[in-house]
Amino acid sequence: MREVPLDICGLGVILYSPPAVEHIMEGSDYFQLHFREPADVARHVMECQLIAFCTGSPGTFRLRFADGAPDEQAVKAAAFKLRLGLQVRGGAVCIRDLYDLMLWSDECPESQQIPVEDGWYLLTVFTSPPPKGTFGDGQLIEVALERVECKPALRWDGVPSLCG
Numbered sequence: 001m002r003e004v005p006l007d008i009c010g011l012g013v014i015l016y017s018p019p020a021v022e023h024i025m026e027g028s029d030y031f032q033l034h035f036r037e038p039a040d041v042a043r044h045v046m047e048c049q050l051i052a053f054c055t056g057s058p059g060t061f062r063l064r065f066a067d068g069a070p071d072e073q074a075v076k077a078a079a080f081k082l083r084l085g086l087q088v089r090g091g092a093v094c095i096r097d098l099y100d101l102m103l104w105s106d107e108c109p110e111s112q113q114i115p116v117e118d119g120w121y122l123l124t125v126f127t128s129p130p131p132k133g134t135f136g137d138g139q140l141i142e143v144a145l146e147r148v149e150c151k152p153a154l155r156w157d158g159v160p161s162l163c164g
Contacts, residue, residue: 001064001065001066002064002065002114003062003063003064003065004062004063004065004095004111004112004114005060005061005062005111006060006061006062006063006095006096006097006112007059007060007061007097008055008058008059008061008097008098008099008136009058009097009099010058010097010098010099010100011054011055011056011057011058011098012052012053012054012055012097012098012159013052013053013055013061013063013095013096013097013098013141014050014051014052014094014095014096014097014098014100014101015050015051015052015084015086015093015094015095015096015123016049016050016051016086016093016094017049017086017087017088017089017090017092017093017094017116018089018090018092018094018106018108019089019090020049020050020087020089021049021050021104021106024101024104024106025104026104026105026106027103027104027105028103028104029101029102029103029104030101030102030104031098031099031101031102032102035052035098035101038157038158038159039157039158041156041158041159041160042156042157042158042159045084045085045154045156045160046085046154046155046156048084048085048086048087048120048151048152048154049086049087051084051085051086051123051160052098052159052160053082053084053125053159053160053161053162054159054160054161054162054163055135055136055139055141055162055163056135056136056161056162056163056164057134057135057136057163058136059134059135059136059137059139060136060137060138060139061136061138061139061140061141062138062139062140062141063095063141063143064140064141064142064143065093065114065143065144065145066142066143066144066145067144067145067147068144068145068146068147069124069144069146070124070126070142070144070146071144074126074142075124075126077128078126078127078128078142079127079128079129080126080127080128080161080162080163081124081125081126081127081162082124082125082126082160082161082162083122083123083124083125083152083154084122084123084125084152084154084160085120085121085122085123085148085151085152085154086120086121086123086145087119087120087121087151088116088117088118088119088120088121089118090118091115091116091117091118092113092114092115092116093113093114093116094108094112094113095112095113095114096108096112116145117147119147119148120147120148120149120150120151120152121145121146121147121148121152122146122148122152123143123144123145123146124142124143124144124146125141125142125143125144125160125162126141126142126162127139127140127141127142127162135163141162
């Protein structure tokens with residue numbers, strides 16, 4: 001199990017392997033050009049390369065990554081849950097603020113990377129509001145990384161959301 005603390009200014013989190021974002025030019029506003037509309041986010045999420053989910057607020061989050069299938073009882077007990085797919089290449093997954101797409105930098109801080117074996121993964125992402133009830137107030141987001149044989153078949157019409 002690996003935990004990544006993340007302070008975000010935006011309303012969501014992005015996950016990717018570095019080769020998946022090589023096409024994004026340094027300093028560009030990829031958000032405005034390719035990620036602003038819900039349909040654009042859905043397309044990216046279904047491609048399983050640069051994925052995102054809405055947290056509902058900026059703030060401080062703790063993303064806890066576990067290998068393998070999720071604890072289905074914990075998923076069932078969570079207030080919010082979703083399933084995503086991700087292709088890992090280069091042995092790492094980067095976890096960043098959605099708003100990093102507004103002024104892109106290739107550099108992902110080491111503290112926001114986790115080592116993951118290359119391949120296809122089904123991600124089960126789940127959370128509940130923190131004890132004080134304020135989203136982004138030290139909120140824990142659980143992510144189960146389940147290795148699968150091929151790209152997961154997903155259907156999203158908009159932005160995957162971990163909030164109301």
